Amino acid sequence: MKKNRTSDFFTIVSVFVFSICILIQAVIPSFAASSPATNEEIFLWPGVAPGSEGLNLSEIVKDESEDPKIQSRGITKIVKPSITVFMPEQKNGIAALVVPGGGYTQNVFDKEGTDIAKWLNNIGITAFVLKSRLPGEGHADAKHVPLQDSQRALRIIRSNAAQWGLNTQKVGVVGLSSGGHLASMLGTNYDKKVYVPVDPVDEESARPDFMVLAYPPVSTNARIPQNGPEKTPLSPIAKQELYDEYPTDLQITKDTPKTFIVTADDDPKVPSENAVRFYMGLKKVGIPAELHIFMNGGHGFAIRNAKGAVAAWPELCREWMIEIGLFK
Known part of the structure; x- marks a missing residue:
């Protein structure tokens, strides 16, 4: 009888431990999952984002489009940053984190986010549109929160590369306006310690393999000597x-x-000198780069508002990607 009771005891314990493991897997987010579906939103942090503890924000989404068929959402009060997945029909293994602008006071999610993701899908690139926290909404270490989120996003993409059919050496970033500034932050500060690692995902590199920057305010807004x-x-x-x-x-x-x-040379918000300064900085240290300054285009042309000569930029960018060896 003793042996039977002992056997029953270990059976009960085993069932209990197994149940606990299943429960833990159910409540703790996993960032190593099967390939996500298009438009799936993946939250960046397994709990509260660093520096957002105790912050009571309710996300606000405003669609300012006058055409019901075209979205033009601006997102504020972001406390749960995420990436939204856009999968191409024919994947080529290249991935890009898309960083919308909005002057660090909102995320211009469609014009500079989903539109760009769909263009990337058309050329076989898997796109992930970033919804990052904004520095002026009460987060601790506010000046670092956009970089925290973009580093984490790139690490999630890279950590799931095998499951998602991606090449870990072809993961880039595409940023527009202030999103271009954030993309350039990621490209120049990818290894800066701006948060305490939270799980094995943070062992991955946050360095983009390529950058695409559209009308980025790289330093025009900084109060530094070169700006007078x-x-x-x-x-x-x-x-x-x-x-x-x-x-x-x-x-x-x-x-x-x-x-x-x-x-664009006629950009009234971000002087084209920003692009020139970044280009010259790259050339100074021998980084291959390509710069296009169109005479007309204004600010925020992205793709949907690109008229005339500036509308050629997506194709020029695709050709550049071919030249740097992204496409086979």
Whole structure:
């Protein structure tokens, strides 16, 4: 009888332990999953994002489009940053983190996010549109939260490369406007310790293998000597602190990725000198780069508002990708 009772005891314990394991797997997010579906939203952090503890925000999504067939969403009050997946019909193994602009006061999610992702899908690239936290919404270490989120996003993409059919050496970033600044932050500060690692995903490199920057304000908004006399700080102050911390054209190293840059000479918000300064910074350390400054285009042309000559930039970018060896 003793042996039978002992056997029953171990059976009960085994069932209990197995049940606990199943429960743990159910409540803890996994970032090593089967290939996600298009439009699936993947949250970046397994719990509260670093520095957002105790912050009570309710996400606000405003669609300013006058055409019901075309979305034009701006997203604010972001406390649960994420990436939204866009899978091409024919994958070529290349992946890109798409970083929308919005002046660090909102995420311009469609014009500079989903539109770009769909273009990338058309050329076989798997795209992940970033919804990152904004520096002026009460997060601790506010000037670092966009970089925290973009580093984490790239690490999630790379850590799931095998399951998602991606090449870990062909994971890039595409950023527009302030998203171009954030993309350049990732390209120049990918190894900066801006958060404490939370799980094995954070063992992955956050370095992009290539960068595409569209009308990026790399340092024009930073109050640094090269910009002349002291300027009135930007609002909110956390936004100014971010630009002061990351004048990215001054942070380029020999390990910064190959870069494609596009802008317009008549941009009224971000002077084209930003693109020139970043390009010259790359050339100074021998990083291959391509710069296109179109005479007309204004600010925020992206793809949907690109008219005339500037509308050629996506095809020029695709040809650049071929030249740097992304496509076979």
